[in-house]
Amino acid sequence: MVGMNDPATVTEPRGTGLPGSARFSPRRRRQISQAVQYTLFVAVALTLVLVADWERVQRGFFDGTSAASMFPELITVAMKNTVIFTITGYVFGFALGLVVALMRLSSAVPNRIVALVFIEVFRGLPALLVFILIGFGLPIAFPGFSLPFGIYGTVALALGLVAAAYLAETFRAGIQAVPRGQMEAARSLGMSYSRAMVTIVVPQAIRIVIPPLTNELILLFKDSSLVFALGLTAATTELTKLGRDVSIEFATSTPLLLAGATYLVITVPLGYAVRRLEARQAKERR
């Protein structure tokens, strides 16, 4: 996009620019290039505004009746379920990811192989496929067995598996970023490897990777919408599903827009928190 151009990269080295560009100083040229960018941007925006059919836009995206019909379920059911699905999946994925990361770094070869296979499989499979496998494959493979908490248990497991693969790699990076001397000092005080890992290394590793851990929570919020593949009831519906259902009922996209905005209400503050944490860590490193 035009606005993304860094002014510095637009500046051409002296002598290679358009004929006559030598007449302008680099600063002047940068100003001109910026002016051109803004003009283009405004022109594109204006064209879109003029060309759009505003009546249809209003009906499609800002339809009051359908929007009103979503309340209070949007918050009391859909958002609540999205949050429950995501948090339970994340908590399970966090614990499993940590275990997998420790196995990946273990000195025992079988542990490392199991961890590696797990990571490759669940990182490579589309999340939707994992949902279907857990939701429909598991009951076929193990007749009579059912996960506790019904759909909530299934989602926690499926989302947790998806998250665990990514989180395991994040934890591994964090553990490897903790200086080796920390483990050595702990061992020299008589701690076993696992005790040193749990009490000394892992707590510092988690601090280092809090920003990427939070990013993965944001990603998981979006992945939680895949639970639609399992079939949801009115009580277990979540944001995307509710948006789609109401959208079909009223033949307007407004409910989808509203559902989307609700995701942002959750994820934008999280993103802001990540940036704050990253800034703080960058300052501490200096």
Place this chain on the structure above:
Amino acid sequence: MSAAGDGSGRIVEIRGLSKSFGELEVLSGIDVTVEAGEVVCVIGPSGSGKSTLLRCVNMLEVPTAGSVHVSGVELTHRDVDIDAARRMIGMVFQQFNLFGHLSVMDNVTIAQRRVLRRSKSEAERVARENLAKVGVAEKASSYPPQLSGGQQQRVAIARALSMNPEVMLFDEPTSALDPELVGDVLGAMRQLAEEGMTMLVVTHEMQFAREVADRVLFMDEGVLVEQGPPSQVIADPHHERTRTFLARVLNPTHSGE
């Protein structure tokens, strides 16, 4: 268990110790003993294997050949409980290695509580005692990054002391410090030596070695070249290699490097 700790007062006994990293032989056939209450300083050029020797004493590096006994326990025996054995051996590192996420008090109490199973109050009492001994009692609630290097290193000493070790290993404890902070750490070590602690110290501080050590070992290229009282090894070395090294260390401006 073996016969090494038969009351002869030998705390550390290293026999025929060799260590290779792949093809590179870093230590070859080292024999060293440290008697109870003795202070032994190890000197030698960079890369001569001093750190590796020290790290072999508490099995942070596993020797390729030879044996290490500490207080009669053979650490190189394959059935040894290494975690239990390491409790007898305090270690102080060049880079301090304080636990960055824990306060000074927690740094000094965590192993006491988790490893020695001391109560919180008992562990804190021992911690305060040792922090006071090395002169950082008032820093108990600070975090490592808030301390100077000299303070951090003294906390590290207190942390090791709080496990009541039989012997303390120091690997260049002052090399990472600004010159004006070296004195505090050496002072704490000197006091420890006077109290009768058994110490094995890798150091470039010749003044300290001369005044505090009972014995000085000179290492070069993975072998123990010579050993003896500081008055002999430092003041009147027998070997040419020792002489060359000391000339460079004691008179750095005259060396060509």
